Amino acid sequence: FAFSILNNYETRLAEEVVANNLLLAKPKNIRDAYSFLRVKEIDSLALANAIQNYQKAWNNYRKIGHGIPTFHKKRSGWSYQTNCQYPKQKEAFLDNGTARFIDAKHIKLPKLGIVRIAGFRKLIKERLVNHIPTRIGTVTIKKTADDQFYLSMQLGSDTAFVKELPKTQSQIGIDLNLDNFLTESNGSMVVNPRFYRKAKKKLAHAQRVLSRRQRRAKKEGRNLRLAKNYQKQRLVVAKLHDKIRRQRNDFLQVLSTALIKNHDLVVAEELRSRNLLKNHALSQAISDVGWRSFLNMLAYKADLYGKEFKTIDPKYTTQRCHQCGSIMGQNGYKKLTLKDREWTCPICRTHHIRDWNAAVNILEKGLGKWQNPKIKKAA
Numbered sequence: 001f002a003f004s005i006l007n008n009y010e011t012r013l014a015e016e017v018v019a020n021n022l023l024l025a026k027p028k029n030i031r032d033a034y035s036f037l038r039v040k041e042i043d044s045l046a047l048a049n050a051i052q053n054y055q056k057a058w059n060n061y062r063k064i065g066h067g068i069p070t071f072h073k074k075r076s077g078w079s080y081q082t083n084c085q086y087p088k089q090k091e092a093f094l095d096n097g098t099a100r101f102i103d104a105k106h107i108k109l110p111k112l113g114i115v116r117i118a119g120f121r122k123l124i125k126e127r128l129v130n131h132i133p134t135r136i137g138t139v140t141i142k143k144t145a146d147d148q149f150y151l152s153m154q155l156g157s158d159t160a161f162v163k164e165l166p167k168t169q170s171q172i173g174i175d176l177n178l179d180n181f182l183t184e185s186n187g188s189m190v191v192n193p194r195f196y197r198k199a200k201k202k203l204a205h206a207q208r209v210l211s212r213r214q215r216r217a218k219k220e221g222r223n224l225r226l227a228k229n230y231q232k233q234r235l236v237v238a239k240l241h242d243k244i245r246r247q248r249n250d251f252l253q254v255l256s257t258a259l260i261k262n263h264d265l266v267v268a269e270e271l272r273s274r275n276l277l278k279n280h281a282l283s284q285a286i287s288d289v290g291w292r293s294f295l296n297m298l299a300y301k302a303d304l305y306g307k308e309f310k311t312i313d314p315k316y317t318t319q320r321c322h323q324c325g326s327i328m329g330q331n332g333y334k335k336l337t338l339k340d341r342e343w344t345c346p347i348c349r350t351h352h353i354r355d356w357n358a359a360v361n362i363l364e365k366g367l368g369k370w371q372n373p374k375i376k377k378a379a
Contacts, residue, residue, distance in 0.1 A: 026051070053081075075145070086098075095128060104125035109141070127157075133158065134155055137154030137156060138154050139154075145234075145241070148242070162304060171367065172186065174267070180192055182359075183355035187356055193248075193251055196288040197288060203244075213230040263307070264307055265310070267309075267366030268309075316361075318358045318361075320361050326347045340354060341354050341355075
């Protein structure tokens with residue numbers, strides 16, 4: 001009873017806070033409170049998008065698994081969003097909105113003017129030359145901690161951006177692990193590149209230097225943003241982190257594209273990365289491999305290129321013999337541990353490489369072909 005009363009009170013209080021915050025979150029109210037937001041050089045849509053994101057955060061607070069919106073403190077990196085607006089009753093193209101392409105190498109942005117860009121030039125040029133109707137939606141401008149600038153945008157069109165890949169009549173299961181990045185059901189293995197581990201020593205040294213310069217600047221009473229030596233070293237650390245991120249991203253992009261290109265169906269186990277990271281002995285290695293990013297890439301690329309990607313419950317995929325269907329840890333048989341890299345089935349006597357066997361099981365489970373185990377009692 002007491003729990004229910006308190007829960008009801010907290011719920012009503014939270015809803016009142018949400019209602020008050022949404023009422024205050026209006027562009028005019030914020031501009032009136034902060035004069036620097038009224039200058040003409042600031043994109044008005046940037047403020048509108050920030051308010052919209054704030055309102056989404058409070059709406060998400062009501063959903064399961066979402067916490068109270070947190071304060072966004074000032075960092076070395078930042079970003080803002082704007083929108084491309086089009087004249088009424090006119091068809092949208094890449095070159096007739098408030099954010100528009102001048103050519104494949106240049107884009108004109110509200111308040112920023114003409115900016116030179118790199119990336120996706122072939123796609124942009126094709127749509128500009130052929131005058132293919134394409135709508136630009138939300139545009140995000142971002143500055144990273146290593147002083148690099150990026151632009152991303154939402155594009156919409158009735159014409160497909162890429163062509164579907166030809167069918168290969170091939171299906172594959174993949175087992176993600178730490179020894180090798182992944183093992184395929186055909187027996188192939190992809191080596192774990194361990195980008196963070198390779199750069200760890202160099203990164204640790206750079207961070208120690210940064211820490212010393214931070215302590216010295218604070219001791220002398222200098223603002224860290226104005227301390228030149230600190231800022232130089234901060235850039236060194238940021239660039240090392242960015243190099244690791246780009247290496248990992250390139251590896252995952254190339255591998256995911258190859259899998260989708262060569263197979264009509266890719267099956268993987270559903271990973272709960274948040275739970276895995278609770279294991280402090282393995283958390284650093286798990287963060288280094290980027291499993292969640294990899295699975296997300298497979299999902300969107302399969303949809304983009306007309307292929308199929310699915311994830312399955314990993315239960316028993318490691319413990320099951322794909323040959324006879326028996327499951328270790330049942331009927332008196334010893335359960336396999338992480339140390340058991342190879343094992344022999346006590347029923348059919350088939351010798352297995354652990355990860356290869358798991359990959360085959362993942363594929364069979366994805367295809368719905370798990371056969372009933374032939375059970376024998378332990379001798």
